[in-house]
Structures are given as structure tokens and as C-alpha cells.
Amino acid sequence: xxxDIREDITIDRQGSQxxxxxxxxxxxxxxxxxKVLPGMPLPPSxxxxxxxxxxxxxxxxxxxxxxxxxxxxxxxxxGTFVAESLPLPPVPRSAAPTALPPxxxxxxxxAAMLEADINGSAPVRYLARGGETAxxxxxDFGFGRxxxxxxxxxxxxxxxxxxxxxxxxxxxxxxxxxxxxxxxxAVADHLVRLRGVRCTPDQVVIVSGAQQxxxxxSRLLLNHGDTVLVETPGYRDAFxxxxxxxxxxxxxxxxxxxxxxxxxxxxxxxxLAFVTPSNQFPRGGxxxxxxxxxxxxxxxxxxxxxxEDDYDGELRYxxxxxxxxxxxxxxxxxxxxxxxxxxxxxxxxxAYVVLPPALVTPFVxxxxxxxxxxxxxxxxxxxxxxxxxxxxxHLRHLRDAYGQRRRALVQALQTYLPGRARYAAVxxxxxxxxxxxxxxxxxxxxxxxxxxxxVYPGALYHVQQPSPPSILLGFSGLxxxxxxxxxxxxxxVFGESGV
Amino acid sequence: xxxDIREDITIDRQGSQxxxxxxxxxxxxxxxxxKVLPGMPLPPSxxxxxxxxxxxxxxxxxxxxxxxxxxxxxxxxxGTFVAESLPLPPVPRSAAPTALPPxxxxxxxxAAMLEADINGSAPVRYLARGGETAxxxxxDFGFGRxxxxxxxxxxxxxxxxxxxxxxxxxxxxxxxxxxxxxxxxAVADHLVRLRGVRCTPDQVVIVSGAQQxxxxxSRLLLNHGDTVLVETPGYRDAFxxxxxxxxxxxxxxxxxxxxxxxxxxxxxxxxLAFVTPSNQFPRGGxxxxxxxxxxxxxxxxxxxxxxEDDYDGELRYxxxxxxxxxxxxxxxxxxxxxxxxxxxxxxxxxAYVVLPPALVTPFVxxxxxxxxxxxxxxxxxxxxxxxxxxxxxHLRHLRDAYGQRRRALVQALQTYLPGRARYAAVxxxxxxxxxxxxxxxxxxxxxxxxxxxxVYPGALYHVQQPSPPSILLGFSGLxxxxxxxxxxxxxxVFGESGV
Numbered sequence: 001x002x003x004d005i006r007e008d009i010t011i012d013r014q015g016s017q018x019x020x021x022x023x024x025x026x027x028x029x030x031x032x033x034x035k036v037l038p039g040m041p042l043p044p045s046x047x048x049x050x051x052x053x054x055x056x057x058x059x060x061x062x063x064x065x066x067x068x069x070x071x072x073x074x075x076x077x078x079g080t081f082v083a084e085s086l087p088l089p090p091v092p093r094s095a096a097p098t099a100l101p102p103x104x105x106x107x108x109x110x111a112a113m114l115e116a117d118i119n120g121s122a123p124v125r126y127l128a129r130g131g132e133t134a135x136x137x138x139x140d141f142g143f144g145r146x147x148x149x150x151x152x153x154x155x156x157x158x159x160x161x162x163x164x165x166x167x168x169x170x171x172x173x174x175x176x177x178x179x180x181x182x183x184x185x186a187v188a189d190h191l192v193r194l195r196g197v198r199c200t201p202d203q204v205v206i207v208s209g210a211q212q213x214x215x216x217x218s219r220l221l222l223n224h225g226d227t228v229l230v231e232t233p234g235y236r237d238a239f240x241x242x243x244x245x246x247x248x249x250x251x252x253x254x255x256x257x258x259x260x261x262x263x264x265x266x267x268x269x270x271x272l273a274f275v276t277p278s279n280q281f282p283r284g285g286x287x288x289x290x291x292x293x294x295x296x297x298x299x300x301x302x303x304x305x306x307x308e309d310d311y312d313g314e315l316r317y318x319x320x321x322x323x324x325x326x327x328x329x330x331x332x333x334x335x336x337x338x339x340x341x342x343x344x345x346x347x348x349x350x351a352y353v354v355l356p357p358a359l360v361t362p363f364v365x366x367x368x369x370x371x372x373x374x375x376x377x378x379x380x381x382x383x384x385x386x387x388x389x390x391x392x393x394h395l396r397h398l399r400d401a402y403g404q405r406r407r408a409l410v411q412a413l414q415t416y417l418p419g420r421a422r423y424a425a426v427x428x429x430x431x432x433x434x435x436x437x438x439x440x441x442x443x444x445x446x447x448x449x450x451x452x453x454x455v456y457p458g459a460l461y462h463v464q465q466p467s468p469p470s471i472l473l474g475f476s477g478l479x480x481x482x483x484x485x486x487x488x489x490x491x492x493v494f495g496e497s498g499v
Numbered sequence: 500x501x502x503d504i505r506e507d508i509t510i511d512r513q514g515s516q517x518x519x520x521x522x523x524x525x526x527x528x529x530x531x532x533x534k535v536l537p538g539m540p541l542p543p544s545x546x547x548x549x550x551x552x553x554x555x556x557x558x559x560x561x562x563x564x565x566x567x568x569x570x571x572x573x574x575x576x577x578g579t580f581v582a583e584s585l586p587l588p589p590v591p592r593s594a595a596p597t598a599l600p601p602x603x604x605x606x607x608x609x610a611a612m613l614e615a616d617i618n619g620s621a622p623v624r625y626l627a628r629g630g631e632t633a634x635x636x637x638x639d640f641g642f643g644r645x646x647x648x649x650x651x652x653x654x655x656x657x658x659x660x661x662x663x664x665x666x667x668x669x670x671x672x673x674x675x676x677x678x679x680x681x682x683x684x685a686v687a688d689h690l691v692r693l694r695g696v697r698c699t700p701d702q703v704v705i706v707s708g709a710q711q712x713x714x715x716x717s718r719l720l721l722n723h724g725d726t727v728l729v730e731t732p733g734y735r736d737a738f739x740x741x742x743x744x745x746x747x748x749x750x751x752x753x754x755x756x757x758x759x760x761x762x763x764x765x766x767x768x769x770x771l772a773f774v775t776p777s778n779q780f781p782r783g784g785x786x787x788x789x790x791x792x793x794x795x796x797x798x799x800x801x802x803x804x805x806x807e808d809d810y811d812g813e814l815r816y817x818x819x820x821x822x823x824x825x826x827x828x829x830x831x832x833x834x835x836x837x838x839x840x841x842x843x844x845x846x847x848x849x850a851y852v853v854l855p856p857a858l859v860t861p862f863v864x865x866x867x868x869x870x871x872x873x874x875x876x877x878x879x880x881x882x883x884x885x886x887x888x889x890x891x892x893h894l895r896h897l898r899d900a901y902g903q904r905r906r907a908l909v910q911a912l913q914t915y916l917p918g919r920a921r922y923a924a925v926x927x928x929x930x931x932x933x934x935x936x937x938x939x940x941x942x943x944x945x946x947x948x949x950x951x952x953x954v955y956p957g958a959l960y961h962v963q964q965p966s967p968p969s970i971l972l973g974f975s976g977l978x979x980x981x982x983x984x985x986x987x988x989x990x991x992v993f994g995e996s997g998v
Contacts, residue, residue: 016688017692021692025695032827069821070788070789083788086788087793104725105722106719107720107865114864156663157660160659160663161656164652164656211868212869219603220605221602240868241869244868289569293586303601319563319567320560320564322568330588349871349872349874362606365610366609369736370710370714370740371708372708375847
């Protein structure tokens, strides 16, 4: 028994925790650490209160909590005792280990994959060290940034407020796993009208993003060691997902006509292909019709699926966007992926997938195991945003705004870097990939950073190494003036050093 | 060449699709279906316009789209021709197959698991047919419904509006994968103050729900064939996730003191345990201190992890909730799961996990592969909701409201079913599990439905079959009057038939 508990207990009257909780917690620690022994009596509550300097009711509350959780036992007429027979560890434990715990095969594959990226790859090191550049007014050609001020926030607020105001119940229910029905209908209608997709709302599932879709499809369709046909250069995040599922990537080099279907080896065991037909990522350009038809026939012969990532198919600046590959599919071979992140705003975290009829049930079942669906409120607001015509109007604004920025970029390239870099002619998307023949890519990146321009390594997107020297310029987050100034600075890299 | 194209083209002037798109699409279908042959000339645009009955500019737009996509080719001075050498399929294709496609091992495991549930299990059939009951004023003791009107929607709207109004940029960025930093801090602070968790904000990751956490942990920690220790009865959705990852479930039957640690076989190969220490799901009751300490020591010996699902740890109606198991962990063995779905509202789709330091990096890396994080706007609003004291206040209101409902339920059970059913004494959570010794569970369910009461099969939650006859009553979505009336009707089931 303590003679004076003041040595062991410190009450912080300014702390955020209630006094009784502080007392409970410290007594508990004394018990757990073996500083007071099992079976030992505690001082009477009145005495404890006096020693610690709190009200007796506070002590009683603390003792109640300790008793309820089994740290102490009250014996009628005999007082309060530290619980007996608690299986306390014999020695003080060490600090929590921070070394990597033994992971599963999946976990080790992931760790090894990321480790290899960081150690083996100059571009990843460049990206990882990105923040260090000292130039204050750096112009960042980051990809995937959107120009925040274009979005009609006032309309968006009004739509959200509509549901926040009128329909509390919509917040109080779990949504449907496949998505909020009116949004699925709105998406189906939009895709049929504007993207040449052929589907019913039943085939549309609302997801949190393209990564979730790729993950579920990988689980459903890929066994360890399976082959996936991909484009090079291509969408790295998809590659990572396929690889972490244990798949092999068979990468075919794209050209002006996109994915070279005719180069698929006749004996390829692949039963999945991942392509970006509308605007090849990141090179640019549209997949030609003969290659599209041939790819669909390949899928039919192989009993394979094709994932069509239409990540920015709506953003084409010369004429109407090409219709989706999915619309040519008569056999239920194509899974179509679209996202609201680029055309609405990234923080929305909403995307959609159009599934062949045969895949709908397995996909929704898998999704149910993994998550309960996107927030209903946001889905309801987006559905209205589409159905009331705001989406079409917003897309037109985006095409104007981003089209201007792309023209500014191309003009700056022609002014400051004439003949120095190759890039796809098709005006689409939110970035341009520059091929810099005869340069050392890493040099360009570092020197550009010194000049106050942040550009992104093409090597990241190529499966085969070494890759042709190239850099990625995202233009969607920059003003036209910054775009011009950025390219002017970039030209300095070539002028000065002749890299 | 067509003599008259009117037979093949139908323009719908009332349709939602632009006229040029309708023309484009129908010409395209004629080409794809081989009704006009490769190399065939098209009528001049003026003639086409006349035949179809649209403006010439509309025809030119359609032809532009067809040309851009490669369906037709324009030869200077010679007119417009259907593209040659399109690899069209030789025969008309059949309708899209709707049979299950060849799935991966994961996919087949999932399908088999769900198939077995539906075919093998009376409770699942009962649930699947749930909607058929004809009684109009059915009282539904569904679990997981929340009482929508308790939530302070006005405050929530104000917080959302704060960010919708002032900070557009918050919508325009992808959030951090681990979560919005102020929310991670608010959650850490809340858990330390009120749940006896010991953690820094770095250990907190915001997730879309408990399922996402369990999925990522399963991937990181489980190989095919690994054993997971679970409670029976227990949380079925977690079981499904472990099983779909190929794990074996080793289920130990819980009693009044929760998970029976002492029954873990000495030679068990398990390196993962899933427990609900604060309020055992669905039986009720708190895990005793000796068992908690013994479980932590088991994890240390086995190099194992413990998942503590604190799904409703904040909802205790007699005294302060018991502190979390995580707070006893000195070795970094416990992963703590919490959710906002039950205490805020389900449609929010936000939950959190507190990870041991060693698991933070792999978990966040895996999450980055799968999704880009929860919507920033919602996270910001929830962070303020917590930090400004609304959350604590709301929890008190919830405890009052749900505590009253639980008391109403217990009172009704004492009035209408005295001595007929056993249930846990601890007043916590949003449901009560009734054990109905000597009854046939399925009979109770069906007869209750006939009486206009919907109750839920206990068998669903038990791993071993046959399970003790039991039913689950969720009370969080019902008024006190409905609760009393529901139990009165339920008593009729026993009175009349003596099941």
C-alpha cells in the first residue's frame, strides 16, 4: 500500500482530459507496470482524494472505471484491491517495433515493387526530391491539376444545399453498392449521347476512382503470373496495380495510331488488355479504327477482356471527341472507365465504370465486399448536375479554357523550341508529352528545375528501359502567361547547355 | 452506292442526340455491319442532306466525325468513300454473352462463397425474400439503421458551407492518401481523450469504411491458407473478407467475458485475430482485462496482429465506455478500427484506422494503389465538427436517445417475453442479440414476419452450424413505441405456436 500517492500521480488541471480519466489512466498504468502489485489494497477514496488533490467524487468515478474494466476489485466491507491474477508480462516491454512486420506475398510484392522504383529509378528520385528546388516562383507543369476557378461552384453549392436542406434521410442511409440509381441513369445517358458508348444504366457502377475499378477487375480476372497487354508509354498507376496482383506486363509500343494490335504475338497468353484509345496516355493520339476492330476480334478469339480507360475522352479541342471503343463492342468484351475527377474536380472522388453484362454481378459482389458505396449526397448532386445540363455546359467551358491553354503551350513550343521537340498533333487532354531526341532526360529535368520549371520524367511511363528521352507537361493548372514563361525558361535549358 | 438512303437512316428530331450524331451513328452502323462495302462511294453531301432531310452542314459534321474516326476517306476531287481494309468480322456477331466469364481464382472463390450462402443457408434465403411480407405496417428491427433526426444537420450544413463558400481550392486538389491532416489530428485527439487509445496523428489513416481497412490488412498480412482467429458469433462481413482472401477461420465461441483467449490452441498457426472487445458483436458484453492482456501476450509470442473493431465503442449507456484494447498494447500489435457511420451518418462513408507504427507505411502504400483518399470537403467538415465540440455533444445526445430506446426494448422484453430470451446485460450498442433456447430459429423468423415484425437470423453470425437459436434486434432506427409494439407482436409468435 502507498504511504503517499502524490509521487506517482500528476493531475493536469489545464489538460483536455477529464480529471477522473487522468486519475484512472495513471492508476491503471501503475497496475499494468507492476508498480502496485496484484491483491494490494488501495487507500480509501477520501484519503486518495486528499492526497491527489481532487474531489472525492472524482476519485469514485476513476475507481468505478477501474472496477468496470477489471483493474481493481471491491470487497464488501474490506475496501478496494488491485485485481489478482492479471496476466501481466514478467518484464517491462520494449518500445513498439517499427521494422517492417512479416507481410503476405502480396505485401512483399508491393514493398519490393516500390523499393525497386525508389532505388533503381532516377525519375522517381527526381520526383521524391521535387520539393527541394530553391527557385521561389517555380512554374510547375504538374499533371492532373485542374484549374479550380473554372468550376461553377455556385451551382454546385446550390445542388448540394438542395439535398442538405430538404432530404435528411438521404444522409442517414447506406447507399447502394452499385451507386445511386439516378446517377447511374444520368451517366448512362451522358455516355450514350456524347461518347458513343452503348449501355443501360444497369451496366454502370459508380466507383471511388479508376484505381478501385482496376483493382476489382484485377482481382476478378487475374491470377498470379497472368499476362496483361499494355501500352508503352502508358498509365503507370494501372501498371502498378497489375504488377502488385502478380501479373506480367506485355507492353507494346504505341505510335500515331495508338496501340499496335497487329503486334500482339500470336501465341500471347494474355486475356486482358489495358488501352487508352481516345487519347493515348501519355503520348497523345487516337487509336485507329482498323486497330480498334482488330483488338475487339483478338478479344473475341482469346476470350479476353479489354479495359478502355477514357480518362479524358471528353476533352478534345478540335472537333467532336472520337467515339469510345466500347461502342464497337458486340461481344461484351470491353470495360469502359471514366472519371469525374478531371472534368468536375478531383476532391469529388467519383468515377464510373461501364461493364459488359456478364461482369456486372461479379463486379458488384466484389465491390460489396470492399466498400459500401460512394456518399449518397455527392452522387445525388452530381446526378442533378448532369441531368440539368450543367455538365454539358461545364464541359464546353472546360474545352474552351483548356483548349486555349493547349494552344498557348503549342505556340510557346513553336516560338521557343522550334523543331526541338516532337509531340502528338491531336489537340486533346490536359498534358503534352515532348520527345527530346538526343537529350539526356535526367539532365533536362534537373536543369529545368534550376531554371524554375518543373517538368515530369517520361521514363516513368515507359515499361521498357531505356526509354526515349521525353518529358510530360501538364498544362491544366497553369495560366497562359505561366505556360509561355515556363516554356521560355525550358528553352534556356537547351540554349545554355546544349543537352 | 445507295440510290436512296432514306430506307436506312432514320432521324429523330425529338431525340436527345444531336442530328449530326444520329446520322454519324447510323452511317457508322451501316459500315460496321457490312451493309455498305469497303471502298464504296458515298453520295455527295448535298444529295445526302436532301435524302435524309437535314441541313447540309449537319451532313458535313457527320462526315467529319466519320472521317476523323476512320470510317470514311475523302479523296481529293473524287468524293468520299467507305474506308477500305477495315478488319470487319466475317459474320454477324451474336448477342453479348451474359454467362459468367472465366474468373480468376479470387473471383471464383468469391462466387463460390456467395453461391454457398444463397443455396445453403436458410437465413440468407430469409433475408433475400425479406421484401415479400404483406403486412403493411411492418416493424423492422434492422441493424445499422440510424435515427436520422438526431443528427444536427443544421450544424453540418454550416460546416460544409464554410468550405463550399470560402475555399474553392480545397475541392480542386486530390487529397492526401492517408487523409486530411486536420481530421487525422482531430481523430487522434478524440481517441486519446475518450477511448483510451494511445497514438499520434501519424498513425491515423482515414478510410472509406471498415471493409476497406479489413481488405487492405488482409492483403498485407494474409497468404492463401493462413488462419485467422475470429469470434463466434461475430462480424460476418469481416469473415467474408478473410475468406475471399483464401484464409481459414478459426472461430472461438465468446461468452460473457468476450473472446476466450485461453482457448486458443497452443499450436495454432494464426498470426491474425479479429476481435470486438468493447461490445462483442453481435452477442454483447465486454472482453475481460485478463483475456485482453493474455491476447496481447499471445500476439507478442506469435508475431501476430490483432484487429480491434471498435464499431460502436462510444455507445455505452451505463457509465463511461471501457477503454480500447489498443491502449494496453506496448508492442505495436493492435490495429484499431473506428467508424463515423454509426455515430454521424452512414452516407458519410468515412472511417478511420489507428495502425501500429510498423504498419503505417505499407498500409498507406497499399491504399495509394487502390484509391486516392476520401473527399477533402467532407473530411474538413468532420474535422471541424470534432474540434469545435459538436461531436462530443452529439455523442451525448446519441447516448441519451439510444439509451432510452435500449431501455424501452429491455422493458418490453421483460413485459412481453419474461424469462423467454437471454441477452447480454451490458447496455451498449445499437442492437440486442436474443438467445431463444429450445426454439427453431427459422420458424421464429417466419412467424414474426407474419405478425408484422422483421427480426434477423442469429445463424448468419455464427461460424459453426448448427448455431444456438437466436435473433438480432436492431433498435436504432425505431421509436420507443414501435419497439414496444414490435416486441408485443414477437411475443405473439411464442404465445400462439409455442415454437
